[in-house]
Amino acid sequence: MSTNAQRSGSGSIIASRSAFTHTGSPRPARPGQLDQALAENIAGGVDPEQLSAVSHATAWALLSHVHKTDDPQVVERVLTLVDHEGVDVIAELWSHAEPDSLPGVLWRLYLLRTWMRKRRDSIARLWRLGEPIVTSASAIAGVDAAPTEEDIARTADSILAGAFRGDFAVALDRAATFVDVVVAGLRVQAQRFNAHAKAMADLDRSAVGTTEDIRAAHTKAAQLLHTAANLHTTADDLRTGAHLWRRGRLE
Template sequence: MSEMSHLSAAALLDRVRHSEDPEVVQRVLTLVETVGVDEIAELWSDAEPDSLPGVLWRLYMLRTWMRSNRDAIARLWRLGEPVATTASAIAGVDQAPTEDDIVRLADSILSGAFVGDFAVALERAAAFTDVVALGLRVEARRMVSRADANGGFASSSDEKIVRTKAARLMHTSANLMTTAKAFQHGANLWRRGRLE
């Protein structure tokens, strides 16, 4: 299964890179919607994060997540990147993106992996996930601070609900930070010709 995972990822990437046909790029971009996430997961989800299939799996899942949560992600970006920094430039997004900007960015990052510089696409994905992870941490802290500023919690069950939500946001943030590191590591491996 591992060999099939690596071969299919390499074949897909090679096919699109050599084709440069916009229709082929579009089909690959929408692979999850047309083939289904379960098919892609069966091939690539168990792959190591520092492998080509593992990185492609994460890129496809990032695109799917960004497209289906565009409004929340735009808000989280604004929390994590309140002023334009290098992360905005690297990711290729304004400091105050709209929901449509998030969708365009999701497509741009994934298509860049197939028709542009693969390492740059991974660095864009890493910068983006880093900022959204920071936005999640800011939101979690704000959630608890707002409750504390409003005189604390009405009951212990209210406190538990708020703290549980905040903890989930922090957990998601940690997962995104791990994914950002996998993208950055993948970019480094790609540049050295060692991402297989």
């Protein structure tokens, strides 16, 4: 996931503009229509309170509508909302929502799915590195110890589908656990780059190009650790969402 995927004011890497019994506010009766007119209106500079109201209304409407329907086409369209409407339209609605709100959590879930499907090859490799460290993750996230690229894509879809059609909190916990494993994999990679840099330094720091190679290895390790830290924040956001949902306080 690129640096465009970082939310302003937070370390969460899955909240950006790049690319579920509610006891609070009443749910709108009809699903929000994410059409171009709405997008242009929002982008034109709506009052922050109005934007917040729209983001919460559309999030609740979407979730409620899918729970009430048996139409598989409606479900499929909601699950692939970013594919159909475009990430920028969804970003205008939800990317500025607080991470402990329903629109904020939905935004993270949609971008997590997008990222997992687009980077399925590298994520599969990171999972294989991180899974032995987070030993219970396979059972919780529903992923094999050595997943293929297609396994990652299917998991991305099933997590989002579970949020809309199953237990919302369980889906959030699955997503958080999945991210935990990727974080562990990134840290393993970073350790390998740092170890490589140390080995080069121990061999012969005076060799031509060795200093630059050492610096490059350390830089790569730092980048991986930065991404891991951002993803760790995302996992925390998802777990907080699950906790609030179970208490009827995710609004």
